[in-house]
Amino acid sequence: MLFQCPNRVYNAWKGPFPMNVEQFRNYLDINYNLFGHKSNFSFQWLSFQPEYIQIEFGDNFIDSHSDNSFQVTYYQIGYGRVTYTYRRVIESTIFTQYRSLYLKVGSYERSKYDVYHSYQFQSLNTNTLQCIVKQLGILPEEFSTWYEKSIFIIKIEDLYHQNPPKFTSILMLKCGVIVGYFYKPRNMDYFPSYGTGHIFTDIVRLFDSSYLHPPYFSYLFVGFFICFLLGSLFHVIHFFVIIRNRSSPEQNLLVMEQLRKSDIISVEDLDNLLMNTSYLNQHHDCLFILRDKYFVMFLIDFNENSPKILKQFYEDVPFLIIPLATITKVKLDCIVVDSKYIYFPSFIDKYYSTAADWLHKRSILLSDEYRFSCEWNQVSEQEHERQHHLRFLINEEIQYQQHTYRHDINRILERITSAPPEFIAKFRLMDPHIARNDTLLNTCSICLENFQSNRRFGIWPCPGRHKFHFDCMLSVLRAGNKCPLCRHPVEPANLPGIQTTFSLLAQRTITTMFT
Numbered sequence: 001m002l003f004q005c006p007n008r009v010y011n012a013w014k015g016p017f018p019m020n021v022e023q024f025r026n027y028l029d030i031n032y033n034l035f036g037h038k039s040n041f042s043f044q045w046l047s048f049q050p051e052y053i054q055i056e057f058g059d060n061f062i063d064s065h066s067d068n069s070f071q072v073t074y075y076q077i078g079y080g081r082v083t084y085t086y087r088r089v090i091e092s093t094i095f096t097q098y099r100s101l102y103l104k105v106g107s108y109e110r111s112k113y114d115v116y117h118s119y120q121f122q123s124l125n126t127n128t129l130q131c132i133v134k135q136l137g138i139l140p141e142e143f144s145t146w147y148e149k150s151i152f153i154i155k156i157e158d159l160y161h162q163n164p165p166k167f168t169s170i171l172m173l174k175c176g177v178i179v180g181y182f183y184k185p186r187n188m189d190y191f192p193s194y195g196t197g198h199i200f201t202d203i204v205r206l207f208d209s210s211y212l213h214p215p216y217f218s219y220l221f222v223g224f225f226i227c228f229l230l231g232s233l234f235h236v237i238h239f240f241v242i243i244r245n246r247s248s249p250e251q252n253l254l255v256m257e258q259l260r261k262s263d264i265i266s267v268e269d270l271d272n273l274l275m276n277t278s279y280l281n282q283h284h285d286c287l288f289i290l291r292d293k294y295f296v297m298f299l300i301d302f303n304e305n306s307p308k309i310l311k312q313f314y315e316d317v318p319f320l321i322i323p324l325a326t327i328t329k330v331k332l333d334c335i336v337v338d339s340k341y342i343y344f345p346s347f348i349d350k351y352y353s354t355a356a357d358w359l360h361k362r363s364i365l366l367s368d369e370y371r372f373s374c375e376w377n378q379v380s381e382q383e384h385e386r387q388h389h390l391r392f393l394i395n396e397e398i399q400y401q402q403h404t405y406r407h408d409i410n411r412i413l414e415r416i417t418s419a420p421p422e423f424i425a426k427f428r429l430m431d432p433h434i435a436r437n438d439t440l441l442n443t444c445s446i447c448l449e450n451f452q453s454n455r456r457f458g459i460w461p462c463p464g465r466h467k468f469h470f471d472c473m474l475s476v477l478r479a480g481n482k483c484p485l486c487r488h489p490v491e492p493a494n495l496p497g498i499q500t501t502f503s504l505l506a507q508r509t510i511t512t513m514f515t
Contacts, residue, residue: 007048015052016179018123024055028099031182031205051183053207054120056128057176062087062103070102084210100203103178106165106210117168117179117209119160121153124177131175132156136167172209180209254317261321262294270296283358286348292366295322295335295359301347324367329377330360386429393428397421400478401493417492419477427477432456432470439467445485446472462488 011017019027027050072084089101121129129152133143136159146152160167171177185206255267264270273290274282281289288296298319322337329336332353334343348355363370398421405411405418418424435451442451446468451457458473460466460483468476468484476484481492 007051010048011050011052011181015050016054016118016120017050017052018054018056018120019050020056021058024053027053028101028205031184051181052179053182054117054123054177054179055207056124057089057178058128059176061090061176062173086206089207099205100201101205101207103172104180104206104208104210105172117164119171119177119179121156122149126152128175128177129153129156132171132177135170135174168209178207178209180207182207258317258319258321261323262290262296264290264321281362283355284348286345287355287359289324289362289366290321293324295324295327295363296320297322297342297344299345301345304347324363325369327363327367327370328373330356330363332356335359390425390429393425394421397424397478404478415495417481417495418479419481419490420493423490424474424477427458428474433459433467442467444469444472446476460485460488461490462486464488 031049069088070086072086083106085105086102087105089103124132126149129149130143133152133155134140136156138155143152143155146155168179171179183206184202185204259266259270264273274288274296277288277290281292285302286298290296296319299316300318320342322335322342326337327335328338333356334341336342344355360374364374401418401421411417433456435453435455435457437453439451439457440453443449444451444457445466449469451467451469456470457467458470460468460473462483464483464486466483466485477490482489
């Protein structure tokens with residue numbers, strides 16, 4: 001059945017095939033001799049032969065004897081509804097007594113379901129066309145003036161679409177034109193209205209004009225087969241393109257340049273090293289560490305099938321070899337080598353975090369240079385963060401002093417000044433002193449309370465190194481710049497200028513005069 005699908009699609013697409021009586025006789029000879037029950041079945045299945053046919057028999061081609069007509073009923077013999085009638089074609093029409101041809105005609109009940117056959121009216125002769133219009137009720141006086149065949153065809157097609165069942169019956173019974181599917185039955189039993197059953201023999205052929213046979217399954221199968229062929233053709237073309245575009249001389253030079261970085265002789269040597277790489281020194285079959293000194297990163301996925309992506313590597317090297325000693329930093333999506341960023345390939349997006357973590361840990365363990373670089377980077381980052389925090393605290397202290405003491409004319413006249421904002425910020429940022437057992441007996445001379453365990457305290461930079469609670473010393477530094485005990489000063493903050501001082505005095509004098 002599957003091998004017949006192309007032929008069924010061919011007939012549905014090109015049919016019906018018009019034939020006259022002589023052409024149909026030749027077709028029967030071919031069918032019986034080459035495509036009969038004794039023929040080579042594979043040749044029959046793989047051939048394209050007409051099955052959907054239009055035949056122009058002429059008048060009186062149906063055997064009117066009742067014994068040569070068979071009816072198929074829906075339920076049981078004699079009582080069921082008639083669905084089909086098989087009428088035998090006169091032997092002289094097909095020109096032999098060793099052949100039998102039956103027409104399968106739908107009953108009246110089935111005729112209400114309109115069957116539209118694609119009649120090839122242009123292939124009919126003029127006498128047949130005149131017979132058709134005459135049987136359809138057009139007077140001879142009218143169609144006798146039609147001198148062109150196209151006028152008959154236009155009129156007949158219009159009448160055909162008005163009543164297809166009646167039109168088909170007229171063409172077959174009155175004018176000898178039939179359209180349908182020609183085939184050989186396969187031991188099918190059919191029953192007359194009254195009597196015993198009938199079995200068709202090997203010499204019988206059927207011509208079914210009762211129903212169209214849309215080859216939906218054949219369409220689906222042929223469409224699938226064409227898609228399969230196109231897919232196979234695509235893979236074949238892809239294979240030859242890859243063969244034709246195999247490694248170019250430029251690509252070989254780039255590959256050898258990468259291999260020289262790791263003292264590897266050839267690609268085969270690289271392949272052996274990769275195959276023997278330990279589990280700890282490989283990551284998802286795309287990142288490797290060879291000889292504990294070289295990092296190998298493949299830029300293409302081994303399972304990649306996209307021609308567009310594969311084409312990029314016809315001239316580009318598909319991997320990079322980087323000495324571990326030259327790697328200065330490993331980031332989430334890239335590595336830094338000599339201030340250059342080398343990004344991980346896009347196909348390991350889902351492995352970014354694990355790939356970076358794996359490479360960082362292995363490099364720390366295997367490379368002294370990378371370990372020193374990481375320690376230096378860590379110290380640099382900490383110092384950078386400390387400076388950023390220090391600038392923030394300095395700005396905070398400047399705003400505090402301006403908000404608290406900017407308009408205090410008494411402090412300005414008495415030359416009382418706070419410690420500089422930089423000094424206070426460094427005091428706040430420095431590692432705090434924590435009270436231990438040896439300092440618990442001391443008393444803060446500012447708040448007159450004892451030190452408490454695990455609480456912070458500060459030491460004034462004076463010869464006596466006097467100790468105070470951290471918060472108490474911070475308040476003193478913001479208010480003045482002298483030790484509360486020995487009056488040893490620290491560097492003072494800048495006092496306001498003369499212009500600012502006179503401006504404040506003027507405001508104070510004016511306020512006093514009007515109050």
